[in-house]
Each structure stands twice: as structure tokens, then as C-alpha cells.
Amino acid sequence: MKLAFFLAAGLAAAAFSAQAQDRIVAASPSSRTAVDLFASAGATAPVRQAPVAELGLPLTIQESKASYHRVAVAGQDYWIKGVHVRILRGAEGGCATQRIDSQPTIATPGAGTNACK
Amino acid sequence: MPASKARRGLWPLALLCALLAGCETMPQSLSQLPGISSLTQKPASPLDPLPAPETRSWPDPVQDMVNQRARGFGLVNAPEAQRYLNGLLTRIKAAALVPNWPGEVYLLAQSSLSAYATGAGNIYISLPWLQSVQSEDELVALLAHEFGHIYLHYHSLEGAIASADTAAGFASLGLGIAYKTAQAQGWNQVDTLQASYALGKTLTTALYGQTQEGAADRFALHITHKLGYSYEHGAKAFLERQAGWEQQNDALELQKQEALKKALQASTLENAARKAPKSNNAVSTALNDASANLQAGLNVGMNQASFDLTRWIGKLTSAHPDTVKRQDSLAEIADQYPAIAEERPAAQAPLQAALAQKRTQAILKNYQTAYKAMEAPQSPGAVALARQAASGPTATHAVPLFALYTAASAQPGAVRGLPRDLGSLFDANFNSEADRAWALYTERSTRLKESGQRDASKRVLERGLQHFAVAEETMPYAVKFYGETDGWDRAKQQAQQCRQRFPRVAERCQTAARSPQEVAEIDRRSEKKASELTDRWLKKK
Numbered sequence: 001m002k003l004a005f006f007l008a009a010g011l012a013a014a015a016f017s018a019q020a021q022d023r024i025v026a027a028s029p030s031s032r033t034a035v036d037l038f039a040s041a042g043a044t045a046p047v048r049q050a051p052v053a054e055l056g057l058p059l060t061i062q063e064s065k066a067s068y069h070r071v072a073v074a075g076q077d078y079w080i081k082g083v084h085v086r087i088l089r090g091a092e093g094g095c096a097t098q099r100i101d102s103q104p105t106i107a108t109p110g111a112g113t114n115a116c117k
Numbered sequence: 118m119p120a121s122k123a124r125r126g127l128w129p130l131a132l133l134c135a136l137l138a139g140c141e142t143m144p145q146s147l148s149q150l151p152g153i154s155s156l157t158q159k160p161a162s163p164l165d166p167l168p169a170p171e172t173r174s175w176p177d178p179v180q181d182m183v184n185q186r187a188r189g190f191g192l193v194n195a196p197e198a199q200r201y202l203n204g205l206l207t208r209i210k211a212a213a214l215v216p217n218w219p220g221e222v223y224l225l226a227q228s229s230l231s232a233y234a235t236g237a238g239n240i241y242i243s244l245p246w247l248q249s250v251q252s253e254d255e256l257v258a259l260l261a262h263e264f265g266h267i268y269l270h271y272h273s274l275e276g277a278i279a280s281a282d283t284a285a286g287f288a289s290l291g292l293g294i295a296y297k298t299a300q301a302q303g304w305n306q307v308d309t310l311q312a313s314y315a316l317g318k319t320l321t322t323a324l325y326g327q328t329q330e331g332a333a334d335r336f337a338l339h340i341t342h343k344l345g346y347s348y349e350h351g352a353k354a355f356l357e358r359q360a361g362w363e364q365q366n367d368a369l370e371l372q373k374q375e376a377l378k379k380a381l382q383a384s385t386l387e388n389a390a391r392k393a394p395k396s397n398n399a400v401s402t403a404l405n406d407a408s409a410n411l412q413a414g415l416n417v418g419m420n421q422a423s424f425d426l427t428r429w430i431g432k433l434t435s436a437h438p439d440t441v442k443r444q445d446s447l448a449e450i451a452d453q454y455p456a457i458a459e460e461r462p463a464a465q466a467p468l469q470a471a472l473a474q475k476r477t478q479a480i481l482k483n484y485q486t487a488y489k490a491m492e493a494p495q496s497p498g499a500v501a502l503a504r505q506a507a508s509g510p511t512a513t514h515a516v517p518l519f520a521l522y523t524a525a526s527a528q529p530g531a532v533r534g535l536p537r538d539l540g541s542l543f544d545a546n547f548n549s550e551a552d553r554a555w556a557l558y559t560e561r562s563t564r565l566k567e568s569g570q571r572d573a574s575k576r577v578l579e580r581g582l583q584h585f586a587v588a589e590e591t592m593p594y595a596v597k598f599y600g601e602t603d604g605w606d607r608a609k610q611q612a613q614q615c616r617q618r619f620p621r622v623a624e625r626c627q628t629a630a631r632s633p634q635e636v637a638e639i640d641r642r643s644e645k646k647a648s649e650l651t652d653r654w655l656k657k658k
Contacts, residue, residue: 028353029448030441067349067460082349083451083458086444089354091362093245095369096228096488097516100556101189 024059024071026086027052035085037078041065047078058088163338164454167213170268178219180587181237187588190226190515191554193244195480198224201471205257206240209264212343220267222260226516226554228488230362234263244484247472249358252463254351257344258337262355265336266329334443338450338457348451350463356447360440476510483511487520499524500532513545515554522560540564547580555585559594571602589619597629605632 027035035055036046042065050073059071059080068079069087186192202222210216220238225231227243234240240263250256334352341351451458472478487506490499503524507517522539525532536542543557558581565574578598585591592615600608608630615626631639 026441029445029452031445031449066462067347083353083448086360086441086448087354087357088364089251089358089361090249091230091245091358091365092248092485093230093243093362093365094228094488094492095366096491097190097226098229100519101227101229101231 022061022090023088024055024061024069024080024085025057025088028084028086030086032084035080037073037080038068039079041068041070041079043079061087162454163335163342163450163457165339167268167336167339170213170215175219176235176237178221178237178239181235181239182221182223183585184588184590185223185225185235185239185241186553187555187585187590189554190519190556191552192241193224193226193480193484193516194514194551195224195477197474198247198471198477198480201467201474202242202256202260205253205260206264208344209257209261209340212340213264213268215268218267226484226514228484228491230359232259232263234266236267238267240264240267244481248481248485249362250468251354252347252350252465253468254341254346254461254463255354255358256468257346258341258351258355261337261340262333262352264340265333268336269329269332330443331446334447335450338447342457345461347461347463348447348458350461352447353444353451356440356444360444363440479510480514483507483509483514483517487511487517490520490524491516494520494524494527500528500535507542507545513549513552515546515552515557518542518546519557519560550584553581553584555581555588555591558585562598566598566602575602589622592619592622593625593629596626600630600632605630605635608632 027033032052034049034051037048037050038045039047055073059073061069061071062077063070064082065079067082069082069085070077070079072078182192199222202224206220206222207216210218218238220240222240222242224247225241225243228245229243230245230249231243232241232246240260242259242263246259247256250259334356337355338348338352342348472481483506486502490503490506493499494503500521503517503521507514507521511517521535522542525535525539525542531537540561543561546552546554546557558577562574562578562581565571565577578595582591582595592611596608596611596615599611612623612626612630616623619626
């Protein structure tokens with residue numbers, strides 16, 4: 001009983017971890033096959049285009065400026081336009097109130113699925 | 118493992134596939150819902166004017182708010198934050214050319230990322246959304262998405278689902294029992310019936326729900342663009358945050374499943390060891406061990422199959438399309454209409470200023486602390502954290518008080534400075550009109566009833582009902598409570614009153630009015646009926 005309790009508490013604590021560092025996980029939309037790589041944030045012309053398969057996703061965002069994100073591709077730093085990629089963003093949420101929350105609702109579906117089920 | 122057992126393990130899956138292939142077409146009432154006919158239509162440009170809204174009659178938004186307060190931990194009383202959010206909603210309504218529509222934004226006390234809208238025009242978002250968004254663009258995208266549901270008047274779906282549900286005629290089977298057996302044993306015939314029922318009913322409604330979400334996303338794109346916000350930092354970031362939250366919880370779900378599998382395996386081995394004949398014979402012992410391991414493997418396998426299938430059904434029937442599909446859909450629109458994706462700086466300053474407001478800042482911090490205490494109430498620092506949470510502007514709020522109650526209850530012995538009767542901590546909430554939460558009344562009355570203090574328990578419940586008299590969500594609990602304390606005839610009378618006053622929860626009230634004997638009898642009949650039906654279907658196959 002006690003072991004199960006601590007296990008559950010440990011899992012819940014893991015869920016409430018601080019926001020993870022945002023990462024680039026895919027091209028956007030998914031059908032995009034290549035992404036423009038820029039030498040600096042705000043540059044108008046790309047230095048080259050990289051096929052999505054060669055980006056080495058996921059990419060850790062090292063710095064963001066305006067609508068550009070600095071990432072390392074094949075060991076070299078480039079800037080990528082935010083609208084060209086899908087970013088996985090952290091969230092400050094957890095399931096602490098789950099036991100009390102789990103009641104049926106009479107409302108429209110909200111902004112997303114309720115992940116605490 | 119005996120071959121017959123293996124076959125028994127597989128037939129539910131085969132049956133489910135067959136049922137899936139032959140799914141009922143959508144119920145008549147669903148096919149007539151707004152939005153269904155547009156499933157195959159090309160999405161309109163988000164730069165075009167919005168379609169005129171349908172005329173409607175508004176339910177009372179205040180009653181709606183009281184009803185939402187009766188759900189879970191209710192709402193967070195954070196006046197300055199709400200003022201900021203309602204300022205944003207006012208701008209959204211103006212951009213949608215419906216400035217006089219009723220409805221406000223409220224903060225839910227939930228710890229998860231949650232948001233929804235109701236037909237009364239109100240929008241409810243959980244506190245963690247406020248802490249997670251990085252700019253006003255993202256927050257406005259979230260609110261505009263929810264307002265999109267209101268504007269597009271999709272709330273008629275609720276009524277249609279209810280009638281489809283009744284028409285399905287499965288209610289009498291009392292299929293809730295399936296969960297009990299499924300979780301312990303893996304799939305059985307009752308589960309399969311339930312799954313097929315769920316698929317038949319919800320596939321169509323989920324499809325409808327998915328079109329709703331897409332439409333609300335496009336609505337949000339239109340509004341945020343019109344208000345000068347960025348697509349990248351607004352609608353795009355909002356969906357990316359949603360995806361991050363879902364992924365975070367998928368990982369947690371997998372961890373839970375692994376823990377469950379291990380516990381199941383250990384329990385099966387322990388049972389087998391207990392049942393095995395005592396023998397000193399080495400060969401016999403080895404055979405018993407092997408058999409126990411096989412049984413454990415089978416149980417774990419069945420549990421895994423149940424888990425996978427449940428997830429798969431969940432994906433198919435989710436009212437929300439895959440978040441990636443929603444992201445792609447918006448990105449394709451942004452590609453098609455470059456004006457939508459034009460670079461605009463993120464509006465971070467107004468959000469930061471709102472969150473830095475003194476009371477708002479303290480409320481956010483205290484809730485975060487309360488959630489931490491609730492997640493690990495037995496940890497040494499939990500009571501101190503909870504005390505801190507239940508202080509200052511949140512001293513009367515339900516979540517911090519519940520955190521303190523939970524943490525103190527989890528500590529061995531009395532905690533210095535706290536009442537021996539920890540439930541009395543809730544009085545602070547009961548005496549604060551703006552903060553009252555129905556969940557605390559039910560927790561308090563349940564514990565008093567369990568400890569034999571029937572009259573005190575009733576007083577607490579009746580006090581709660583005075584404040585939540587218009588909240589339909591309180592009714593099923595109240596009916597059951599009176600059944601247990603005053604007899605099931607009274608519960609049945611109350612269920613009748615509930616049906617007249619609150620048709621939307623009538624079924625739940627009726628279920629709550631069943632005595633334990635009636636519940637047992639329904640379970641018995643349901644299982645028998647389910648067995649007969651399944652046998653008949655299997656013979657057909």
C-alpha cells in the first residue's frame with residue numbers, strides 16, 4: 001500500500017516538472033520537405049536549404065530572436081524561421097487535482113484533450 | 118497457456134474489428150447538426166469576414182458559472198487576473214462584431230491544462246494555462262478558440278448526443294461494470310460490448326467534434342489576425358503548447374502502465390504461490406513456478422492488449438483531432454495566405470504586467486505550491502508547503518485548504534497548530550462566498566457520515582446545497598447522500614425532482630437513487646444479458 005502510494009506520488013511529481021526546454025520536432029506543415037537555414041536572425045535570404053531528414057530532429061533551441069531560432073545543424077549554428085518548424089513547448093501543468101476533477105462535463109470540448117485521465 | 122485461453126483472449130479483438138467495419142451510420146439527429154455537412158468542404162480563408170452567427174437563446178450565464186463552481190475544485194477567485202482576461206474577451210467579441218454577447222472568462226482551479234466554453238457564453242480556462250502561455254498572442258488565441266465554439270453555436274451537439282445515447286438502447290445494460298472487470302482481468306465479453314457501443318455512438322460524434330475543433334482553430338486565426346496578434350506566437354504557439362502537454366502526459370501514462378504491469382505480475386505470482394500444492398518435490402515446484410509465470414505473462418499480456426485497444430479507441434473517438442493535424446491544418450492555411458503568417462512581434466509586456474500584479478502573483482504562486490503538496494502529501498515538507506499555500510489571498514480557497522487537509526492527514530500524529538478535526542479547515546472556505554467549492558462540502562459530509570456523525574454530515578451537505586441550489590452538478594451526489602442517510606424512497610423522490618429541474622443530469626440522479634440491492638440486481642442482469650448477446654453474435658460469426 002505504502003509502496004503504491006509513493007510510486008503514485010513519484011509519478012505525479014515527475015509530471016509537474018518545470019517546463020521542458022522547447023525543442024524543434026518537425027517541419028511545419030509536416031508536408032514541408034526542406035527548411036531554410038539563415039546566417040543570422042532576420043536575414044532575408046537563406047544561406048542554404050536543408051532537407052528535413054538531414055536536420056537531425058529534434059533540435060534544441062539555443063536562442064530565439066524575433067521569429068527566428070538558433071539551432072545547431074551538423075555541428076554548425078544556423079537560424080531557422082519559426083513558422084517553418086513545429087516546436088514542442090513546455091507546459092506548467094500536472095494532475096494534482098485529478099481525483100476531484102474527474103467528473104462528467106456538460107460543455108463543448110475545450111482547447112484539447114484532457115490528458116489527466 | 119492452454120490454447121482455449123489464448124483463443125478466448127483473441128476473439129474480443131476479432132469481434133471488435135467486425136463491429137467496427139459494420140458501424141452504424143450516424144444517428145439522424147447528429148446528421149442534422151451544423152457543421153457535419155461541411156466535412157468535405159474546403160476551409161474558408163481566415164481573411165474573409167466571418168459567417169453571421171445563428172440566432173440563439175442564452176442560458177443564464179450566472180447560473181452556468183455557479184454550476185461550473187460545483188464541478189471539481191470550482192473556480193479561482195482572482196479578480197485582477199479575471200479583469201485582464203475579460204478585457205481580452207471584450208476585444209475578441211468586438212472583433213467578431215458581437216460586442217454585446219453575454220459571458221465572461223473564469224479561472225478553473227484544476228492543475229491540468231484545461232479549457233472549455235459553455236452554451237451560456239462563458240469560457241473556463243485552468244490556472245496552468247495562464248502560467249504556461251508566453252505572450253498575450255497565445256492567450257488570445259486560446260480564448261478566441263473557445264469563443265469560436267460559442268460563436269459557431271456548436272452547443273446543440275450536447276442535446277443530440279444525449280438523444281443518440283438513449284436511442285442506442287444500451288443504457289439498460291449497465292455497462293459500467295465492464296470497467297471493474299476489465300481493469301482487473303483484461304478483456305472480456307462485457308468489455309467488448311461496451312467498446313462496440315462506445316465506437317458506434319462516439320465515432321460519429323467524435324468526427325463532428327473534430328470538425329468543431331478545426332472550425333474553432335480557424336475562427337481563432339481570423340480573430341487574432343484581425344486584432345493584430347501574430348500567428349506564430351499566437352495560434353501556432355497555443356497548439357504547440359497543447360501538444361507539449363499531451364506528450365508530457367503520454368509519458369506519464371506509459372510510466373503508470375509499466376507500474377501497473379509490474380504490480381499485476383507480482384500479484385499473479387503471489388496468488389499462484391499461495392494456491393500451489395505444497396510439495397518438496399523439486400520437479401513439482403519447478404512446474405508450479407513455470408505455470409505461475411505463464412499465468413502472470415498471460416495476465417500482463419491481456420492487460421497490455423486492453424491498454425493498447427483503449428488508447429486506440431480513445432484516439433479514434435476523441436472529439437479532438439490529433440493536435441499535429443490541427444497544427445498542420447493551420448500551417449497550410451498560413452502557407453496559402455502569407456498575410457496570416459506575416460511577422461509580428463509577440464505582445465509579452467501586457468501579459469507580464471498582468472501576471473506581475475501583486476495579488477495575482479501571490480495566487481499563482483500559492484496554487485503552484487498547493488499542487489506540489491497534493492502530489493506528494495506524505496513528503497516531509499508537504500504540510501509546510503500547504504500552509505504557505507493556504508495563506509494570504511488564498512487562505513479561503515478550496516485547493517490550498519484541500520492541500521493542507523490532505524498533507525496533514527497523511528502525516529502520522531497530529532500536526533502542531535492545526536485542529537485535530539482537520540475537516541474543520543474547510544470552514545474558512547464555507548464562510549467565504551466568493552471561494553466556496555462544492556467538492557469540499559462533499560468531502561466533509563462524506564467523512565462525517567463515515568465516522569458515524571450523521572446529523573453533522575447532513576448539516577454540512579444542506580449548508581452546501583443552500584449555496585449551490587441552482588447547480589445541477591450537485592444533484593446526483595445529494596440524491597445518493599439522502600438515499601444512504603434517509604432511505605432510498607426519499608432518494609427516488611429527489612431523483613424525480615432532479616429530473617424536472619435539471620433534465621441534463623436526470624439520468625445521473627436516477628442512477629444515484631438506486632439502492633445497493635438494486636445496483637447488484639442490475640449488474641447481475643446486465644452481465645447475463647451481455648453474455649446472451651455475445652453468444653448470439655459469436656454463433657452468427
